[in-house]
Amino acid sequence: MTISIGQLAAASGVKIPTIRFYEEIGLMPTALRAANDRRIYGQEGVQRLAFIRHARQLGFSVEAIRNLLDLSDHPERHCGEANRLAAVQLDDVEARIAQLETLRVELRRMVDAACNGQAGDCRVIEALAG
Amino acid sequence: MTISIGQLAAASGVKIPTIRFYEEIGLMPTALRAANDRRIYGQEGVQRLAFIRHARQLGFSVEAIRNLLDLSDHPERHCGEANRLAAVQLDDVEARIAQLETLRVELRRMVDAACNGQAGDCRVIEALAG
DNA sequence: GTGCATCCTCTAGCCACTAGAGGAGCAAGC
DNA sequence: GCTTGCTCCTCTAGTGGCTAGAGGATGCAC
Numbered sequence: 001m002t003i004s005i006g007q008l009a010a011a012s013g014v015k016i017p018t019i020r021f022y023e024e025i026g027l028m029p030t031a032l033r034a035a036n037d038r039r040i041y042g043q044e045g046v047q048r049l050a051f052i053r054h055a056r057q058l059g060f061s062v063e064a065i066r067n068l069l070d071l072s073d074h075p076e077r078h079c080g081e082a083n084r085l086a087a088v089q090l091d092d093v094e095a096r097i098a099q100l101e102t103l104r105v106e107l108r109r110m111v112d113a114a115c116n117g118q119a120g121d122c123r124v125i126e127a128l129a130g
Numbered sequence: 131m132t133i134s135i136g137q138l139a140a141a142s143g144v145k146i147p148t149i150r151f152y153e154e155i156g157l158m159p160t161a162l163r164a165a166n167d168r169r170i171y172g173q174e175g176v177q178r179l180a181f182i183r184h185a186r187q188l189g190f191s192v193e194a195i196r197n198l199l200d201l202s203d204h205p206e207r208h209c210g211e212a213n214r215l216a217a218v219q220l221d222d223v224e225a226r227i228a229q230l231e232t233l234r235v236e237l238r239r240m241v242d243a244a245c246n247g248q249a250g251d252c253r254v255i256e257a258l259a260g
Numbered sequence: 261g262t263g264c265a266t267c268c269t270c271t272a273g274c275c276a277c278t279a280g281a282g283g284a285g286c287a288a289g290c
Numbered sequence: 291g292c293t294t295g296c297t298c299c300t301c302t303a304g305t306g307g308c309t310a311g312a313g314g315a316t317g318c319a320c
Binding site: 047050051054055057058059068071072074075076077078079080082083085086087089090093094096097100101103104106107108110111114115116117118119120121122124125128129130 | 177180181184185187188189198201202204205206207208209210212213215216217219220223224226227230231233234236237238240241244245246247248249250251252254255258259260
């Protein structure tokens with residue numbers, strides 16, 4: 001049983017142009033074509049796209065996903081690289097959270113100090129001007 | 131007393147090409163030029179760039195900064211817009227933190243389950259395949 | 261046969277920069 | 291006076307990860 005790109009898009013939550021883009025950059029394999037030149041996908045296509053989507057949602061870069069897919073395609077290899085990539089990604093996410101927390105505090109202070117007067121006396125503007 | 135673009139860059143922590151870029155898109159005003167065509171900046175330039183940099187660090191978009199600078203340039207206006215922009219930015223930051231927290235939990239689980247075997251049995255790969 | 265949906269390719273745009281080519285000016289040291 | 295090295299200039303193109311739109315072919319239902 002094969003499905004069209006539109007069905008794959010609907011099933012995966014990845015937009016059609018994005019699927020074509022993934023094929024172009026080599027995350028998805030070159031799709032088989034029907035006689036009318038339309039792409040057709042099987043179960044592996046669905047699985048691979050799910051993998052990519054999940055990894056993207058977790059913030060992995062395309063390069064990292066390329067490595068992870070490569071490992072997934074070669075189950076006999078040692079998976080140290082996958083662990084490393086996940087750890088790097090975790091560090092990255094934690095660093096971003098920490099930075100955003102700092103911003104949150106500062107923005108919260110700005111918002112709480114919000115005035116209703118003229119821009120000349122505005123705490124938000126003042127805070128940004130430093 | 132005037133300074134060069136290089137000195138402005140050093141003083142502000144904003145790279146030279148970025149300062150030129152800010153001028154190009156109208157965040158920084160068209161710089162005055164010395165006889166040798168080099169840009170020269172005064173105190174207002176330093177202040178404006180500091181404002182921009184701070185706002186960018188807080189995650190404000192260029193469009194938002196344009197509005198904030200506009201308000202800052204017109205102190206007689208009502209500052210409701212500045213408050214609104216700050217509130218939107220705060221919401222955005224909080225949403226991003228919430229999403230990253232979710233990712234952090236999932237990545238932490240992946241990293242903690244890290245195996246030392248073959249990719250075929252790898253929890254990281256497994257979790258992504260999902 | 262006539263809509264309408266779906267698909268195709270190709271090009272260009274988004275954001276906020278960043279990198280690099282190719283060249284000019286200027287001061288210091290030999 | 292001449293080289294070396296620094297800073298600056300403009301211009302074009304690239305980054306990541308898509309997204310939008312033009313212009314056209316195909317397929318299916320009425």
